[in-house]
Amino acid sequence: xxxxxxxxxxxxxxxxxxxxxxxxxxxxxxxxxxxxxxxxxxxxxxxxxxxxxxxxxxxxxxxxxxxxxxxxxxxxxxxxxxxxxxxxxxxxxxxxxxxxxxxxxxxxxxxxxxxxxxxxxxxxxxxxxxxxxxxxxxxxxxxxxxxxxxxxxxxxxxxxxxxxxxxxxxxxxxxxxxxxxxxxxxxxxxxxxxxxxxxxxxxxxxxxxxxxxxxxxxxxxxxxxxxxxxxxxxxxxxxxxxxxxxxxxxxxxxxxxxxxxxxxxxxxxxxxxxxxxxxxxxxxxxxxxxxxxxxxxxxxxxxxxxxxxxxxxxxxxxxxxxxxxxxxxxxxxxxxxxxxxxxxxxxxxxxxxxxxxxxxxxxxxxxxxxxxxxxxxxxxxxxxxxxxxxxxxxxxxxxxxxxxxxxxxxxxxxxxxxxxxxxxxxxxxxxxxxxxxxxxxxxxxxxxxxxxxxxxxxxxxxxxx
Amino acid sequence: xxxxxxxxxxxxxxxxxxxxxxxxxxxxxxxxxxxxxxxxxxxxxxxxxxxxxxxxxxxxxxxxxxxxxxxxxxxxxxxxxxxxxxxxxxxxxxxxxxxxxxxxxxxxxxxxxxxxxxxxxxxxxxxxxxxxxxxxxxxxxxxxxxxxxxxxxxxxxxxxxxxxxxxxxxxxxxxxxxxxxxxxxxxxxxxxxxxxxxxxxxxxxxxxxxxxxxxxxxxxxxxxxxxxxxxxxxxxxxxxxxxxxxxxxxxxxxxxxxxxxxxxxxxxxxxxxxxxxxxxxxxxxxxxxxxxxxxxxxxxxxxxxxxxxxxxxxxxxxxxxxxxxxxxxxxxxxxxxxxxxxxxxxxxxxxxxxxxxxxxxxxxxxxxxxxxxxxxxxxxxxxx
Numbered sequence: 001x002x003x004x005x006x007x008x009x010x011x012x013x014x015x016x017x018x019x020x021x022x023x024x025x026x027x028x029x030x031x032x033x034x035x036x037x038x039x040x041x042x043x044x045x046x047x048x049x050x051x052x053x054x055x056x057x058x059x060x061x062x063x064x065x066x067x068x069x070x071x072x073x074x075x076x077x078x079x080x081x082x083x084x085x086x087x088x089x090x091x092x093x094x095x096x097x098x099x100x101x102x103x104x105x106x107x108x109x110x111x112x113x114x115x116x117x118x119x120x121x122x123x124x125x126x127x128x129x130x131x132x133x134x135x136x137x138x139x140x141x142x143x144x145x146x147x148x149x150x151x152x153x154x155x156x157x158x159x160x161x162x163x164x165x166x167x168x169x170x171x172x173x174x175x176x177x178x179x180x181x182x183x184x185x186x187x188x189x190x191x192x193x194x195x196x197x198x199x200x201x202x203x204x205x206x207x208x209x210x211x212x213x214x215x216x217x218x219x220x221x222x223x224x225x226x227x228x229x230x231x232x233x234x235x236x237x238x239x240x241x242x243x244x245x246x247x248x249x250x251x252x253x254x255x256x257x258x259x260x261x262x263x264x265x266x267x268x269x270x271x272x273x274x275x276x277x278x279x280x281x282x283x284x285x286x287x288x289x290x291x292x293x294x295x296x297x298x299x300x301x302x303x304x305x306x307x308x309x310x311x312x313x314x315x316x317x318x319x320x321x322x323x324x325x326x327x328x329x330x331x332x333x334x335x336x337x338x339x340x341x342x343x344x345x346x347x348x349x350x351x352x353x354x355x356x357x358x359x360x361x362x363x364x365x366x367x368x369x370x371x372x373x374x375x376x377x378x379x380x381x382x383x384x385x386x387x388x389x390x391x392x393x394x395x396x397x398x399x400x401x402x403x404x405x406x407x408x409x410x411x412x413x414x415x416x417x418x419x420x421x422x423x424x425x426x427x428x429x430x431x432x433x434x435x436x437x438x439x440x441x442x443x444x445x446x447x448x449x450x451x452x453x454x455x456x457x458x459x460x461x462x463x464x465x
Numbered sequence: 466x467x468x469x470x471x472x473x474x475x476x477x478x479x480x481x482x483x484x485x486x487x488x489x490x491x492x493x494x495x496x497x498x499x500x501x502x503x504x505x506x507x508x509x510x511x512x513x514x515x516x517x518x519x520x521x522x523x524x525x526x527x528x529x530x531x532x533x534x535x536x537x538x539x540x541x542x543x544x545x546x547x548x549x550x551x552x553x554x555x556x557x558x559x560x561x562x563x564x565x566x567x568x569x570x571x572x573x574x575x576x577x578x579x580x581x582x583x584x585x586x587x588x589x590x591x592x593x594x595x596x597x598x599x600x601x602x603x604x605x606x607x608x609x610x611x612x613x614x615x616x617x618x619x620x621x622x623x624x625x626x627x628x629x630x631x632x633x634x635x636x637x638x639x640x641x642x643x644x645x646x647x648x649x650x651x652x653x654x655x656x657x658x659x660x661x662x663x664x665x666x667x668x669x670x671x672x673x674x675x676x677x678x679x680x681x682x683x684x685x686x687x688x689x690x691x692x693x694x695x696x697x698x699x700x701x702x703x704x705x706x707x708x709x710x711x712x713x714x715x716x717x718x719x720x721x722x723x724x725x726x727x728x729x730x731x732x733x734x735x736x737x738x739x740x741x742x743x744x745x746x747x748x749x750x751x752x753x754x755x756x757x758x759x760x761x762x763x764x765x766x767x768x769x770x771x772x773x774x775x776x777x778x779x780x781x782x783x784x785x786x787x788x789x790x791x792x793x794x795x796x797x798x799x800x801x802x803x804x805x806x807x808x809x810x811x812x813x814x815x816x817x818x819x820x821x822x823x824x825x826x827x828x829x830x831x832x833x834x835x836x837x838x839x840x841x842x843x844x845x846x847x848x849x
Contacts, residue, residue: 001514005514005518006517006518006521006522006525007514007517007518007521009479009482010479010482010483010486010521011483011517011521013479014476014479014480014483017476017479045513045514046514178468178469178472179468181468181472182467182468182469182471182472183468185471185472185475186471189475394550394556394560396560397560399543399560399562401542401543401546401547401550402539402542402543402546404542404546405542431467434467435467438467438470438471441471442474442475442478445475445478449531450531450534450535451535452522453522453525453528453531453532453535454531454532454535454536
């Protein structure tokens with residue numbers, strides 16, 4: 001079930017809201033049970049087959065955490081169990097295929113599909129387990145509370161990755177207020193609009209270009225395709241995160257922001273402080289720092305960066321292009337940190353932005369074009385300034401002009417311009433400005449309903465990770 | 466206070482939508498989308514989420530209107546953007562969606578030019594099937610007429626050459642004599658429909674009479690006008706465009722007395738020309754197919770018998786809907802005229818069409834194939 005479906009918006013969400021809010025404010029355990037049951041229903045409606053895996057994961061991690069008491073062997077057992085499950089479903093076929101190619105053997109791939117959200121909830125569980133081991137949090141004795149944390153439907157399938165300590169207090173006691181509900185709904189509508197109005201439409205442009213024969217692509221088309229994909233993935237993922245954060249807030253949970261205008265970054269280091277913040281923070285806290293971070297020899301530090309970024313790439317998918325994508329950013333980050341970060345700081349803002357955007361777009365090309373030969377051809381075409389046949393492109397894809405307004409909207413929307421204008425109106429008009437902004441959100445909600453009704457194109461990209 | 470108002474408003478929307486859908490009786494069909502709608506009773510437990518989702522989307526109150534509104538906005542955006550591209554004179558075919566283009570700076574909707582190499586094999590198969598039947602019935606005269614439509618108007622020579630080279634030398638062949646450019650096309654075809662218009666039909670009729678060696682050709686009669694009868698043809702219907710339409714007109718031919726059978730059942734008439742001429746027309750219906758209403762629809766077999774022409778020959782015409790407009794004109798010159806549409810014969814008569822037996826049993830002395838690109842590229846029209 002996706003948030004931008006009618007079954008979620010008009011059946012699942014209203015039922016959950018009614019059940020949740022008819023329970024008195026002080027009955028937190030009862031409220032958690034409602035959330036747990038509804039989250040399990042939510043998960044089962046999208047993933048019946050692997051529901052048992054989720055339950056097993058909850059029970060095993062609950063028990064292991066109780067027995068942790070700073071025992072390293074229990075920690076290792078928990079990590080092996082969680083990473084093992086992730087590897088089994090996500091990576092085993094990749095390893096089999098790579099092994100077959102490298103050693104000229106013919107092992108048959110396993111007939112396994114990826115359980116929805118496994119990459120996200122595995123990382124959440126591991127944050128809990130590691131924090132319990134380090135003594136940062138106490139083991140959760142109430143299995144309902146732990147299960148609620150793991151399967152909480154707002155962030156279950158596409159993040160943000162919420163560390164246990166972020167919601168530890170909320171699981172025990174949380175306030176219920178009109179302000180939180182309204183703020184949550186506002187955030188949810190903004191996310192829904194990002195996904196349905198912008199991401200779904202620019203996706204048509206990105207898909208049209210990247211589904212073409214690579215040899216037909218000129219530099220111009222590749223540039224437009226890469227920008228469209230950059231907008232698609234940003235509005236898709238940040239839209240989903242906004243919806244998750246908004247829903248969390250409605251139920252009294254306070255998740256951290258996952259994006260902070262990443263395309264306004266002035267360096268790649270800056271970009272990764274603004275993009276998928278929950279994943280970067282997770283890797284920093286649970287991989288990079290335990291490996292020694294930057295408080296070690298230069299060689300070890302370089303190794304740490306390479307390991308973290310290879311894993312980041314690999315987390316996104318079991319394919320070589322994702323590993324390449326991770327390494328690409330690892331190299332740029334190393335270069336920035338060692339050699340050019342002072343130069344970048346002195347650059348005029350516009351030059352720094354262009355530098356970042358160009359490298360980010362190249363990164364998205366590696367990410368989007370899964371075929372290594374395709375990536376090489378596209379990089380060559382861009383460098384050689386291969387001419388694009390716009391007439392042929394428009395002739396063959398006439399409807400594509402329809403997405404131009406959404407493309408422009410996306411370009412504006414990925415900067416803080418809209419927020420600045422909104423803040424200005426509110427500061428000038430005070431209360432009236434706030435009401436106008438609410439009316440605007442209701443209109444956006446109405447538009448998304450019309451779009452959902454009319455667009456059959458509605459997949460969430462981050463489902464596959 | 467503001468937070469309360471906002472939260473309550475959104476909650477009301479979230480609750481009212483499903484409740485209103487739930488209490489209203491489910492609609493069976495969508496007139497806009499021309500399809501059956503998903504109903505509550507169609508929801509299955511094994512696909513609960515998908516079922517609920519489809520039910521809500523299909524039964525959404527005002528859904529049809531909202532979808533129409535969305536499509537209008539979408540088409541407007543495409544049109545405005547395309548007008549800008551059109552003004553730049555960069556391309557001569559302006560895409561309108563669903564494989565339909567508009568000739569730049571005109572209202573004519575056309576299909577993209579067909580790649581000869583892509584279709585030459587299918588053309589070859591259809592031609593071979595005609596040769597094959599001819600060889601089994603060499604005492605019968607065979608004629609092939611190719612209507613040049615938008616998809617081959619540029620590059621028609623290649624197709625003509627293929628017919629001339631591949632058709633048996635004893636089969637007489639002709640291709641539209643008056644359509645060589647898009648400008649010629651505009652004079653002979655509707656703006657929004659794939660069929661030929663009244664003038665294209667007449668020119669085609671004259672060509673065919675020449676091909677058949679008939680000298681007695683009807684003169685162009687008076688024009689029947691139907692007081693600005695808006696006709697949205699197949700291409701406009703396909704993309705749901707209401708802005709461009711044709712004005713439906715026809716020539717007022719007078720035919721000899723003839724009996725008509727459709728699929729071997731006696732019927733009063735084929736088409737509805739008399740009702741139209743007397744002004745009895747269904748009006749104000751968006752996307753009404755006046756071509757079919759006026760001239761007649763597609764059937765497996767239509768038989769015209771002109772009792773006054775008893776001394777004349779019997780002809781078998783193998784064609785698609787293009788001939789509908791001139792079926793009666795052709796029939797006027799023969800005793801029995803059998804119009805067979807291979808696409809529908811088997812499905813409507815529950816038996817396959819055996820052309821050799823048909824020729825023998827009905828004293829057929831002439832076989833005429835009338836087709837355009839849609840005909841010769843469709844393997845269903847193989848006649849052997």
